[in-house]
Amino acid sequence: MSRHPYEAYDPGRDPDAAATVGHHPYGPVPGARDPYAYPGAPAGSGDDPAGNTAEYEDTAGHQDTARHGGTARYDDTSSYDDRYAANRLDDANLYDADGSDGTGYDPAADLWDEYVPEPAARRRRPRPRTVAMAVLALVVAGLAAVTVPSYLDLRAARAAEAAGAAAMKAARAYVPDLMSYDYRTVDADFARARAHTTGSLTDHYRRLEATLGPVIKQRRTVQRVEVRGVAVESAAPGRAVVLILLNRTTTSTPPGAKAAKREVATGRVRLVMVKTDKSDKAGSAWSVSDLTTLLGNVPPAL
Amino acid sequence: MIALTLLVIAAAGLAVALVWVRAALAEADARAQDRRAAIRVAAAYIVGRLSLDYHTVDQDMQRVLAMSTGRAKAGYLKDAPALRRATIDNKAVQQGALRAAGLVTMSPARDSAEVLVVADGSIHWDKGKVAPQQRFYRWHTTLAKVEGAWRVAGAEQVP
Numbered sequence: 024m025s026r027h028p029y030e031a032y033d034p035g036r037d038p039d040a041a042a043t044v045g046h047h048p049y050g051p052v053p054g055a056r057d058p059y060a061y062p063g064a065p066a067g068s069g070d071d072p073a074g075n076t077a078e079y080e081d082t083a084g085h086q087d088t089a090r091h092g093g094t095a096r097y098d099d100t101s102s103y104d105d106r107y108a109a110n111r112l113d114d115a116n117l118y119d120a121d122g123s124d125g126t127g128y129d130p131a132a133d134l135w136d137e138y139v140p141e142p143a144a145r146r147r148r149p150r151p152r153t154v155a156m157a158v159l160a161l162v163v164a165g166l167a168a169v170t171v172p173s174y175l176d177l178r179a180a181r182a183a184e185a186a187g188a189a190a191m192k193a194a195r196a197y198v199p200d201l202m203s204y205d206y207r208t209v210d211a212d213f214a215r216a217r218a219h220t221t222g223s224l225t226d227h228y229r230r231l232e233a234t235l236g237p238v239i240k241q242r243r244t245v246q247r248v249e250v251r252g253v254a255v256e257s258a259a260p261g262r263a264v265v266l267i268l269l270n271r272t273t274t275s276t277p278p279g280a281k282a283a284k285r286e287v288a289t290g291r292v293r294l295v296m297v298k299t300d301k302s303d304k305a306g307s308a309w310s311v312s313d314l315t316t317l318l319g320n321v322p323p324a325l
Numbered sequence: 326m327i328a329l330t331l332l333v334i335a336a337a338g339l340a341v342a343l344v345w346v347r348a349a350l351a352e353a354d355a356r357a358q359d360r361r362a363a364i365r366v367a368a369a370y371i372v373g374r375l376s377l378d379y380h381t382v383d384q385d386m387q388r389v390l391a392m393s394t395g396r397a398k399a400g401y402l403k404d405a406p407a408l409r410r411a412t413i414d415n416k417a418v419q420q421g422a423l424r425a426a427g428l429v430t431m432s433p434a435r436d437s438a439e440v441l442v443v444a445d446g447s448i449h450w451d452k453g454k455v456a457p458q459q460r461f462y463r464w465h466t467t468l469a470k471v472e473g474a475w476r477v478a479g480a481e482q483v484p
Contacts, residue, residue, distance in 0.1 A: 180353035254427030
């Protein structure tokens with residue numbers, strides 16, 4: 024694809040251009056007809072592939088380095104500099120601005136044969152700015168490597184604390200639903216209780232409804248639960264173990280009994296709360312995955 | 326030059342972020358540690374109160390006093406002589422068992438906290454004339470930091 028450098032460049036006739044027009048790695052330049060037109064060459068912009076990437080970010084989503092191959096760009100026959108030179112050789116100053124080291128390197132001469140590689144010495148000599156950039160890049164990478172894990176730990180710690188508070192609030196609201204029932208509304212009561220549960224506890228409540236439901240109806244039992252205290256035993260992101268102190272008032276009238284029998288009992292319950300993907304009607308994303316009555320029923324004689 | 330500037334800004338930004346994240350993480354870890362410590366001290370205090378052996382009653386009571394401060398300490402000291410006498414006279418061996426303990430709240434300054442403790446006690450009388458008794462307790466405790474360590478400042482049973 025050798026081309027005379029003074030020849031007016033026409034992307035329409037350039038065999039390379041067919042592949043680049045419309046998605047040039049540097050993206051379209053506003054206000055310029057020529058897709059390779061260069062809006063200005065900031066000092067040092069051509070020094071470093073990293074500089075290139077930042078400077079000429081590809082609006083079409085192409086990776087600059089993919090085309091120019093990082094440090095191999097001087098060997099790349101279709102590199103930006105070459106095209107730019109072909110178009111704008113009359114502007115000699117741009118080469119100084121583009122990082123010419125003043126050693127007499129003549130980019131125009133180079134362009135007579137685009138396959139001639141750069142002198143090896145030019146590629147091997149690290150420039151102070153390149154060294155500074157490399158060191159800075161290492162510093163940035165090192166800082167990021169230390170900061171990111173700490174940040175993730177911080178996020179987990181805060182999520183755990185937030186989980187404890189949210190689970191406590193949800194548990195306080197759920198316990199009356201989970202443990203209160205009335206023989207007149209027992210089916211709805213069990214359905215409401217089940218709605219707060221997840222996993223095996225849901226199945227447990229189904230079995231409870233089958234076994235306890237008929238007894239509640241037969242004995243005409245009404246149980247009311249009053250929460251007397253809520254505390255977090257442990258909390259992790261999305262999961263918390265909550266301790267509930269409660270008082271139960273149970274009224275029942277067994278068949279044949281003349282009067283209702285009333286019992287007040289103190290109790291303590293441990294709930295394992297888990298955060299689920301979906302939220303319930305009240306907007307809570309927490310569900311109960313386990314419920315333990317610590318030591319079962321506590322005698323009312325406390 | 327712009328790339329160099331961006332790298333300098335990125336490095337400075339990350340350095341600031343690192344300092345902030347580390348400080349925030351240290352605070353979050355300290356809070357988590359304080360929460361666990363408050364629960365531990367409250368539980369130990371209640372189990373201590375429920376564990377009195379007439380053979381070692383003085384050490385047992387001393388242990389309880391060492392974990393308390395303020396109102397809780399004063400109240401226990403006031404009841405101590407009668408409790409000591411009753412324990413020795415009845416040759417009582419009382420053993421507490423922790424069932425559960427959890428944090429209700431902790432102040433942002435991490436100098437006060439509330440903890441619920443569920444513990445049960447079994448009392449045996451040496452002479453065996455009275456059957457062993459099981460007792461069930463629910464406590465609401467308030468804690469205060471004294472010289473960097475949690476102490477129980479108040480303990481009431483939850484009715």
